[in-house]
Amino acid sequence: MKKYFLILFFVTLSLLKGRAQDSSIVLTTNHNWEFLYLNSNGDSAWLPASNDLNIYSCLVFNKIIADPFHSSNSDSLDWVQHRVWKFRCHFTVPSTVVNKKNCSLQFKGLDTYAVVFLNGTKILEADNAFRNWEVDVKNILKQNENELLIVFKPVKEIADSLRKLLPHELPGSEYVFTRKPAMQFGWDFAPKLLGCGILKPIELMYWDDFRFKDIQLHQQSLTDTLAIINAELFYENNLHGNVEMRITDTFIHQTFYTRIIELNDSGKTTFHFEIKNPKRWWCNGYGEPYLFHLKFDLLYYNADTLFSVVKNYGARTIELIQTPDSIGTSFYFKLNGVPVFIKGANYVPSDALMRENISDEKNHDLILAANESHMNMLRVWGGGTYASDKFYNDCDANGIMVWQDFPFACAMYPGDSDFIGKIKDEATDNILRIRNHPSLAMWCGNNEIKEGWFNWDWQKQFHYSVTDSLKIWSDYQNLFEKTIPSILKSIDPQTPYWPSSPSIGWGHKESLQQGDVHYWGVWWGMEPFSSYINHTGRFVNEYGFQSFPSMNCLQQYLKPNELYLYSPALKTHQKHPTGFETIQTYLKRDYDTSTNFENYVYLSQLLQTEGMSTAIEAHRRAMPYCMGTLYWQLNDCWPAISWSSIDYAGNKKVFQYQLNRLYNTYLVSMVKNKNKIDCWIVSDSLINTSAQLQISLWNFSGKLLWQRNLNCAIDAQSSKQYFHLTIDSILKKYDSTEIVLHGELIIGDKKLSYADYFFASPKNLKLQNPEIKFKVASDKKYKMPQTISVSCNKPAFGVSFYAQRKDGNYLGFDLTDNYFSLFPDEKKEIKMKSMNTSSGIAEDFVNCKVLMKCLNEVK
Structure with missing residues (x-):
C-alpha cells in the first residue's frame, strides 16, 4: 500500500521565542491526504484527496463524478450521502515536538459525524460541524510515522435514528438533530448535497510550561476622551512568578501600556488598560471604520517572550x-x-x-x-x-x-x-x-x-x-x-x-x-x-x-x-x-x-x-x-x-448596480399617490446641505417637454416630500405611453441621485430606437477595454454593456456603472473596474467584443 508522508508546515502565533513558547503544526495545508473509495465492484483504494478535503471535491478530483455545480450533475449524487467516508494522512514530527510536555490536536471544523483515530487509538467522536474540538495526544504521538484517520458516518442515517427516539415528528426533522448548515439538506436556493469533510485546519499544538489560548477585550466605557478596556487573558500555565504585559499601538508604533500581571492556575488573568482620545469605529457612510491594531507581548522575568499577538479593536457603542x-x-x-x-x-x-x-x-x-x-x-x-x-x-x-x-x-x-x-x-x-x-x-x-x-x-x-x-x-x-x-x-x-x-x-x-x-x-x-x-x-x-x-x-x-x-x-x-x-x-x-x-x-x-x-x-x-x-x-x-x-x-445583476442609487446617502424617489406624483428626497447624511432638484419631462422622441429646478434645503437624516404634480395635468397634454418623468438631485456639480417615473407599464411604452453611440477605449499594450463613452439621441433605459469572447461566450466584468438610464443631454463615461473569467486570467479580454443592450430594443 502506497503511503503519503506529510511535509510539516510550521506556524507560530507571532514572534515567539524562548523556552516557554507554544507553537503548532498545521496538518491540512498539503496535498498528502487520502480518502478511501469503494467502487461498484466492491474494490477499495486509497486515492489522493483534493486540497479542500471535501468529499465531493475529492470525487471530482479523481474523475469519479462530474462537478455537482454543472448541468444536472447534482441530481445523480444521492449515493454520496449514504456512504461511510474515510480520510487519512501520515506525518512525522521531530523529537523537539514529541518531547514537549504537552501535545494536543485541535480540530476547527469536522463535517459532521466523525470518529478520529491517531495511530490506531480512537481520540475523538465529533458530532457538530460548528464546533472546535481539542484532544490531548501526548501519550499517543510518535516521533516517527504517525497516522491520522478520520471516519465520517452518513448524516442521514444518524439523523433518522435520532428522529425515532422522539414520540412525535418535528417540523424540519430531517435536519434539526444534525448540527451542520440546514441549507445543505436542500433549500429553495440551494441543492441537497449532504457530504462530509474537513472544513477547517487541523493543528498539532505543543508546549512546555505556558500556552497562550486567547485574549478577549471588553469595552468597559467609552467617551470622546477615554476608552477603558477590560482584557481577559486565557492560557495554560505551569510557570511561577509574575510576568510583564506590554501593549503597543502598531499604527503609531507606540507602547502605551506596561504592567506586571500575575499568572495563576485558573488559566485566566484579567487586567485593564486605557486608550486616550480614541477614534471611533463607524459603519459605512457614517464615518471611518477605524481599527486599533494592538500588539500584546507577554514577557517572562528573564525576557523570554511567552507570546506575541495582534488584536484589532474598534471603539464604538x-x-x-x-x-x-x-x-x-x-x-x-x-x-x-x-x-x-x-x-x-x-x-x-x-x-x-x-x-x-x-x-x-x-x-x-x-x-x-x-x-x-x-x-x-x-x-x-x-x-x-x-x-x-x-x-x-x-x-x-x-x-x-x-x-x-x-x-x-x-x-x-x-x-x-x-x-x-x-x-x-x-x-x-x-x-x-x-x-x-x-x-x-x-x-x-x-x-x-x-x-x-x-x-x-x-x-x-x-x-x-x-x-x-x-x-x-x-x-x-x-x-x-x-x-x-x-x-x-x-x-x-x-x-x-x-x-x-x-x-x-x-x-x-x-x-x-x-x-x-x-x-x-x-x-x-x-x-x-x-x-x-x-x-x-x-x-x-x-x-x-x-x-x-x-x-x-x-x-x-x-x-x-x-x-x-x-x-x-x-x-x-x-x-x-x-x-x-x-x-x-x-x-x-x-x-x-x-x-x-x-x-x-x-x-x-x-x-x-x-x-x-x-x-x-x-x-x-x-x-x-x-x-x-x-x-x-x-x-x-x-x-x-x-x-x-x-x-x-x-x-x-441589474439590481446590484442599481443599489449604488438606491442605497446612496441621498435618494430621489418619485411615487404615485392617488392622482399625484410625489417627489421625495431622503438623506442619511449627518449634516444639513443645500441641493438642486431638477425635474424633467421627456418624450421618447428625445424632446424635453418641460423642466423645473428647485433649490432644496435638506436636513440631516431626513425624509421629505419636496415636489408634486397631478397626473391629470400631464396626461391632458401628452400620451401616457410616450413620456417619462426624470428627476435628478445635484449638489455642486455632481449628480448624486436620479429617478424615472413611467406613466404606463413598460410593455405598453412606445420606446424608440435611442440611437446610442458608444466608444470603447482599450489599453494600448494589451488591447483590453478600459473605458466606455456613451451618448444617445433619444431616452434609453436599462442601458447595459457586456463583453463577449470570439467564441461567443460572455465574459464577466465589473463596471463603475451599468444598467442605467440615459438622456439626450448627457454623455457618460464608464470605467471597467475588474474582470471575472472562468480561467482566472485576463487573456480572454484581449480583443474581446463589447456589446450593448437596452430596454428600448428588448421589451
Missing part, C-alpha cells in the same frame, strides 16, 4: 432601541449614540459545500461590493453557518455591521439535555470567537421559527396533541429565551439579542408596527410590487424577488444545448417549487415575454430591480418610522436562479 410610541414600538440601531438607517442584505454561505478557500475569496469580494453600494449591514442568515474569522475581519475593515443569526431555521428543535448541552458548547465556542469584532451588532436566536410555529399550521400538519404542542413550545422557549440568552449574558452582555426573526409573521398588522418583519406578500403572496408601499414595517429584514443569473454564469455551468427556458438542466438550478411560474406571472404583467433566452435573462433582472426598488424606496421614505431594510439575498451558494443581487460567478 451599539444599541438596539425599542421605544413605545402612538403606533407600536420603534426598532432601530444606535451607533456611537447616532441613529443609523440600516441599508443592507441577507448573506447566505457563499459556497454550498462550505469549502473555506472558495468561501473566503468570494466573501471578500462580496463585502467589498456591499461597501461600494453603500451598505452598512449584512445579516448572516440562520439556515447557514457562523461565518469565518476572515468574513468578520473584512466587515470590520469595511464598516459593515453584522446581524448574526445562530444557525437554526424554519423548524422546531429537540429539547433534551444532550442536545442542549451540544448547543451550549457550540454557542460558547462561536460567541467567544466573534464577540470582539466591532462589526458585530446583533445576535439573533433563529430564522423564522416563531413565525413558523404560529403561522405555518405545524400543529395541524403534524397532528400534535395539546401535550405535544406544550412540550415543543416549552423546548423552544428553553433554547431561545433561556439557554442562549444566559450564555450571552455571561460572555457577551454588551451585544443586543433578539430571540427570533421575524418577531411577528407578515400576515399580521402588528408585524408592521413593532419588531422586525419578513414581508413576503410579494413573491409568496403574488401581490403586486406596489404592495410594498403600504406594507412598510419598523425594520424590514427579508423581502425579495428572483431573477436569472448572468449569461456569463449560465455559460460557465450549463452546456450550450441546455441554455433555454425550462431545460432539464436549468430546472436543476431553480430550487423554488414555483419559481419559474412566479417569475413568468410577474413578467407578463409588465413585459413582453415572447423573446429569446438571453433577453429573458435580462428582463428577469430588470423585473427584480423594479420590485426591489419599489420596496427600498418605500422603506427609506418611511424613515424614521422604518429604520432598516435588508433585502433577500446578497449572494448565491451555487449557480442558481434565485433572489441574489450577485450571482455565484461574481457578476453583479
Whole structure:
C-alpha cells in the first residue's frame, strides 16, 4: 500500500521565542491526504484527496463524478450521502515536538459525524460541524510515522435514528438533530448535497510550561476622551512568578501600556488598560471604520517572550432601541449614540459545500461590493453557518455591521439535555470567537421559527396533541429565551439579542408596527410590487424577488444545448417549487415575454430591480418610522436562479448596480399617490446641505417637454416630500405611453441621485430606437477595454454593456456603472473596474467584443 508522508508546515502565533513558547503544526495545508473509495465492484483504494478535503471535491478530483455545480450533475449524487467516508494522512514530527510536555490536536471544523483515530487509538467522536474540538495526544504521538484517520458516518442515517427516539415528528426533522448548515439538506436556493469533510485546519499544538489560548477585550466605557478596556487573558500555565504585559499601538508604533500581571492556575488573568482620545469605529457612510491594531507581548522575568499577538479593536457603542410610541414600538440601531438607517442584505454561505478557500475569496469580494453600494449591514442568515474569522475581519475593515443569526431555521428543535448541552458548547465556542469584532451588532436566536410555529399550521400538519404542542413550545422557549440568552449574558452582555426573526409573521398588522418583519406578500403572496408601499414595517429584514443569473454564469455551468427556458438542466438550478411560474406571472404583467433566452435573462433582472426598488424606496421614505431594510439575498451558494443581487460567478445583476442609487446617502424617489406624483428626497447624511432638484419631462422622441429646478434645503437624516404634480395635468397634454418623468438631485456639480417615473407599464411604452453611440477605449499594450463613452439621441433605459469572447461566450466584468438610464443631454463615461473569467486570467479580454443592450430594443 502506497503511503503519503506529510511535509510539516510550521506556524507560530507571532514572534515567539524562548523556552516557554507554544507553537503548532498545521496538518491540512498539503496535498498528502487520502480518502478511501469503494467502487461498484466492491474494490477499495486509497486515492489522493483534493486540497479542500471535501468529499465531493475529492470525487471530482479523481474523475469519479462530474462537478455537482454543472448541468444536472447534482441530481445523480444521492449515493454520496449514504456512504461511510474515510480520510487519512501520515506525518512525522521531530523529537523537539514529541518531547514537549504537552501535545494536543485541535480540530476547527469536522463535517459532521466523525470518529478520529491517531495511530490506531480512537481520540475523538465529533458530532457538530460548528464546533472546535481539542484532544490531548501526548501519550499517543510518535516521533516517527504517525497516522491520522478520520471516519465520517452518513448524516442521514444518524439523523433518522435520532428522529425515532422522539414520540412525535418535528417540523424540519430531517435536519434539526444534525448540527451542520440546514441549507445543505436542500433549500429553495440551494441543492441537497449532504457530504462530509474537513472544513477547517487541523493543528498539532505543543508546549512546555505556558500556552497562550486567547485574549478577549471588553469595552468597559467609552467617551470622546477615554476608552477603558477590560482584557481577559486565557492560557495554560505551569510557570511561577509574575510576568510583564506590554501593549503597543502598531499604527503609531507606540507602547502605551506596561504592567506586571500575575499568572495563576485558573488559566485566566484579567487586567485593564486605557486608550486616550480614541477614534471611533463607524459603519459605512457614517464615518471611518477605524481599527486599533494592538500588539500584546507577554514577557517572562528573564525576557523570554511567552507570546506575541495582534488584536484589532474598534471603539464604538451599539444599541438596539425599542421605544413605545402612538403606533407600536420603534426598532432601530444606535451607533456611537447616532441613529443609523440600516441599508443592507441577507448573506447566505457563499459556497454550498462550505469549502473555506472558495468561501473566503468570494466573501471578500462580496463585502467589498456591499461597501461600494453603500451598505452598512449584512445579516448572516440562520439556515447557514457562523461565518469565518476572515468574513468578520473584512466587515470590520469595511464598516459593515453584522446581524448574526445562530444557525437554526424554519423548524422546531429537540429539547433534551444532550442536545442542549451540544448547543451550549457550540454557542460558547462561536460567541467567544466573534464577540470582539466591532462589526458585530446583533445576535439573533433563529430564522423564522416563531413565525413558523404560529403561522405555518405545524400543529395541524403534524397532528400534535395539546401535550405535544406544550412540550415543543416549552423546548423552544428553553433554547431561545433561556439557554442562549444566559450564555450571552455571561460572555457577551454588551451585544443586543433578539430571540427570533421575524418577531411577528407578515400576515399580521402588528408585524408592521413593532419588531422586525419578513414581508413576503410579494413573491409568496403574488401581490403586486406596489404592495410594498403600504406594507412598510419598523425594520424590514427579508423581502425579495428572483431573477436569472448572468449569461456569463449560465455559460460557465450549463452546456450550450441546455441554455433555454425550462431545460432539464436549468430546472436543476431553480430550487423554488414555483419559481419559474412566479417569475413568468410577474413578467407578463409588465413585459413582453415572447423573446429569446438571453433577453429573458435580462428582463428577469430588470423585473427584480423594479420590485426591489419599489420596496427600498418605500422603506427609506418611511424613515424614521422604518429604520432598516435588508433585502433577500446578497449572494448565491451555487449557480442558481434565485433572489441574489450577485450571482455565484461574481457578476453583479441589474439590481446590484442599481443599489449604488438606491442605497446612496441621498435618494430621489418619485411615487404615485392617488392622482399625484410625489417627489421625495431622503438623506442619511449627518449634516444639513443645500441641493438642486431638477425635474424633467421627456418624450421618447428625445424632446424635453418641460423642466423645473428647485433649490432644496435638506436636513440631516431626513425624509421629505419636496415636489408634486397631478397626473391629470400631464396626461391632458401628452400620451401616457410616450413620456417619462426624470428627476435628478445635484449638489455642486455632481449628480448624486436620479429617478424615472413611467406613466404606463413598460410593455405598453412606445420606446424608440435611442440611437446610442458608444466608444470603447482599450489599453494600448494589451488591447483590453478600459473605458466606455456613451451618448444617445433619444431616452434609453436599462442601458447595459457586456463583453463577449470570439467564441461567443460572455465574459464577466465589473463596471463603475451599468444598467442605467440615459438622456439626450448627457454623455457618460464608464470605467471597467475588474474582470471575472472562468480561467482566472485576463487573456480572454484581449480583443474581446463589447456589446450593448437596452430596454428600448428588448421589451
